[in-house]
Structures are given as structure tokens and as C-alpha cells.
Amino acid sequence: MEYIPTRHAVSFVRPLTRLRVGKQKSIFAGTYKICKLAANVPDLVVYEGVDRPIPDVEHFHGVLLFADISGFTSLTEIYTLNSKKGSGADHLTRTLNGYISEIVDHILRAGGDIVNYAGDAMLALWRERRKELSEILTLAVKCSLNIQDKCDNKETEVGVKLRVKIGISAGKLSKIVMGDEESRYYALIGRAVDEVRKAEGLASANTIILSPNAWELCDRENLVVEKIENERAVRVRYIKRDPHFSVEDYIKSFGTHLEYQEVGVSKMIGRKVNLAARLMMHYPGVVSCDEETHYHAKMPSSYFIELPKRSMKGVANPGTIYQYLSKKHQKILGKPRITVEKEEDYPLLGREKEMKIFQKALKRFSSVKARRSADCCQVIMFEGTVGYGKSRLLAEIIHTSQAEGMRVLPFELGKMDITEPYYTIQTMMALLLQVNHCKSYVERERVLLTKITKHELIEDLCLLNDLLFVKNVATDIGLLVIDQVQYIDTPSWELILQMRASLPLFMVMALRPFTVEKPPCQAAIMVMRSQRTLYVKLTGLDPSIIRPLACQILGVISIPRELET
Secondary structure, three states, X not given: OOOOOEEEEHHHHOOOEEEEEOOOEEEEEOOHHHHHHHOOOOHHHHOOOOOOOOOEEEEEEEEEEEEEEEOHHHHHHHHHHHOOOOOHHHXXXXXXXXXXXXXXXXXXXXXXXXXXXXXXXXXXXXXOOHHHHHHHHHHHHXXXXXXXXXXXXXXXXXXXXXXXXXXXXXXXXEEEEEEOOOEEEEEEEOHHHHHHHHHHHHOOOOOEEEOHHHHHHOOOOOEEEEEOXXXXXXXXXXXXXXXXXXXXXXXXXXXXXXXXXXXXXXXXXXXXXXXXXXXXXXXXXXXXXXXXXXXXXXXXXXXXXEOOOOOEOOEOOOOOEEEEOOHHHHHHHOOOOOOOOOOOOOOOOOOHHHHHHHHHHHHXXXXXXXXXXXXXXXXXXXXXXXXXXXXXXXXXXXXXXXXXXXXXXXXXXXXXXXXXXXXXXXXXXXXXXXXXXXXXXHHHHHHHHHHOOOHHHHOOHHHHOOOOOOOOXXXXXXXXXXXXXXXXXXXXXXXXXXXXXXXXEEEEEEEOOOOOOOOOOHHHHHHHHOOOEEXXXXXXXXXXXXXXXXXXXXXXXXXXXXXXX
């Protein structure tokens, strides 16, 4: 596990000129305000030389302590329900800041460096040479025992008890600094980071867990531990003696801490905040969201897959949870479809004219003789603003065509698709060649080989690596339906313009009007103005249609007459 890099503006680092007097003293030149801010930046960052090249990597050994507070969910819920309007977040912030400050004070007094905060948890670091890690581990364990003794089971003003559990790891770490002249980012990575997360995961309230590597490196004669069933990690009970070395000298050797300044951080509270935290915990490594977020994202269904249900603490009925798919996964899993689908027993209202235009044009195109004619329509484009029913019209076209046994290839585009070259054409060709459900390159290649009838074309199969484009596509007519055409990328428009004559495809597209700020590319203009394109501007529905349409949307038989106005 790698912690998310935390951003630090250069002004926090660059003005902090370090003046050393021997090895015992560090003095910071700069304003009082800068020093106050620097006190809340890890020593790991503050004490680095500002003249080091960027990006920069530093390797060292160290001990990590991960402290996680439990009771945060209950505390949040009570403040949300019981506090006066607008004050819940303030009460929560004040309570947590006071509690976290106590824990931070114990860590700083023991020579630790607060590297990162993660909500109601924190990560601390002790740097040292490998041969000294045994004593540093003893120091970190002693610090943890003090935290448990002084801070665990702390009762709040609303009756919720705050508990703390701790994981400790040790080993080789790497600090990475990235950025430019305007801003810098740092990240702490290494096996020990992953181990401390796992160790904390094994801990319960008022317990301290040593990771397997920490247990290997510690002074086993000095620690009394309990074994954990089926785990190499151990649970700490107590230590027999304190570390042999001076904590004061250790702190000075790495640069004296600036005086800690408590910084009040405003927090958002509520069910959604708690749900977001639980999703991050129970679905690690993916971008997940609930059903409401999935709906309001207004993105094609192909961008999401449903995740398995999991029991989450503090969340009674989370509903369906979805994973957002990256472009890479979309191409592999390939579920291109239209978001709005035809509902059985609900006829399309007010678009009979447009359906007749489609059916007439498709019937003429289906004639091979007519298809070769220059005046034969191959593309229909329905333009309309938001709410004009473009997607419902496409859903009706898809349903009608499939009922007649026609091969229909529908998909919908999103805002991000216009930024990725060839995305639209790749999706089109994946549908045409029926490789959109292939889960690996091996499976995709196998399917493509079954479709290539000429042996000499097999040698050119490598040309499909970057773009699924071949000459021997299916000869029978297919219907290609694309929604949100305004998001087609420019390279795809150029290929669509070139490919129309050679593909036995009839295309139906829906789009919002282009704007002066976001005009169509030249290839799109040529497609729209082509003699083989029928461009239809949708008009508003007849007022007589509004009432039955409202009934369809609401799922009712009728609505009161007074609501019509």
C-alpha cells in the first residue's frame, strides 16, 4: 500500500533556510508565519536540502507507527443528528483535534515524525541506521504503550468512547519528491508501508501489532508478545526495559522539531462522508461509488461494473456499489450500450415523423443497388438540446431494428472520450469484429483469426494492435447507433469520413448542437454536410404529448388536470 502523495507548496520549503551549528542545533531563518506552517510539515520534508534535483529519491531505514482511531463513525453520526444546524462539523473538529493532538504529542516526545494524516488515522516515522532499528523499535513500542495508557478509551462529551489501535513495521523505505518550481509532492513507499497497514488491520482497540519484519528486527528478549493464529505478526503485551539511548540526542541528530502548532481542519460530516470512507476501505485499489452517484454521473453504463456486496460498519443499506472503469478496462471488458433503453409497453410519443424518416432511409440503403448511388442516405443525425428525447428516439430505433432481426451495434460516448484519439473508432471496430467482450489479447487474437478468410491477411494482424481496423468486415448490413456524437474525437471523425463508402453500415447518430466555443472539426462538418447524410433537427413535442409522457416518466396511469399547467 502506498500513501497518497501530499502536496506542499514550495513556499513552505524554500524559505526555510537551515543553518547548522555543529550537529546539535538547527535554526530556521524566515518569518514567524512560515515557521508556524513548517511545524506542520514532516521533518522528512522540512529538513531536506532545497537545492536537491527534482525528482529526488532518498533511501533509508526506519520504523513506522500507524495509529487508527475507532469511534469516529459513531461520533460523526451523533454530531450530525444532535448538533444544532451548522455546528456539527465544528464540534466534531474540535473533539478530534484535541484527541489527535494528545497522540501527536506522545509521538513527537518520543522522537517520531508525523508523516501523514488519513482522516482519523496518522502515520509516524523514526529514521535510523539498520543496526539501530532494534532500539528504535523498542522506543516506538514504548511510545505506543504510552498512547494506549493515556489516550485509549477516552470518553467524549456526547458519550462516545474513542479507542486507538496501533500497527508497527520496520525496514527499508524510500522518500520520493516530485514536482516543479511551483509545487512539490512527496511520497513514502516501501514494503514497510504495506506491512504497517496490514499490522494495523490485525489490531483491535487497545492493542499494538508488530509486523513480521518488525518482529524479526526487534529485541525479542525485551518484548513480551502474544502470537496471532495463522499470522506471522505478533501482539505486544509490554516491554521489560526502556531504550538504552537518549531520546533527546536522537531528536537533535535529525534536527529539532519546530514547536507543534495545532491546525484546525474543517470536516464534512454525514452519511455520505462515512459511506465514502467505508467504500475506500472495503473496495481498495478501485474507484467505487454508490447508486446515487452512479446515476448523477450521467455517464454511459459501459463506464461502470457492479461490485459484490459487502457488509460495511456503520452503513446499514448501501445499495448497489459500482466500480468506475478506466479507459483500458473499458476496452477489455467492453460493454458499450445506450444508457436509455426501450421500456416495454411504453410507446414512443411524438416522434412518429422521425421514425418514418429512419425506416424509409434504411429500407433504401438495404437495397445493394441503391447503396451504390451517390444520393443514397447512409447516415442520419438527430440534433436536439437536452431534454428533447434523443436517447429515447435511439432506444426505439434499436428496439424496432432488433425485433426485425437486424444486427444493431449501439454505444454511447461521454465527455472524456473526445480527449482520447481513436476511442470512437476503436469501439466501433471492436463491436463490428465482436471482440468487445474479450478479456485478454490472446482471446482477442483468436477471435480475429477466425474472421480472416485470406491467409495473406494474417501477416498484417499486427496492424490491429493500436487500432482494430481490417478490410474484411461482415458483408451483411448492420445498424450502428451512437449517442452523444458531439464527443467523438477528431481522428475518429476523419476515419468515419473515409470508411463510410467501404462499410456496409447504416449509421444513426444523436447529438447536442455544437457551439461557438466547441465547434465541430472539419471532418465532422464534411460528414454532416455530405449528400449521404440526412441531418434532422428535433423540435419540441406537441403540447398534447406532455401529459401522457409525464405519466410514462412517473409510472402512473394519469395525473390531475391542475398539474398540467
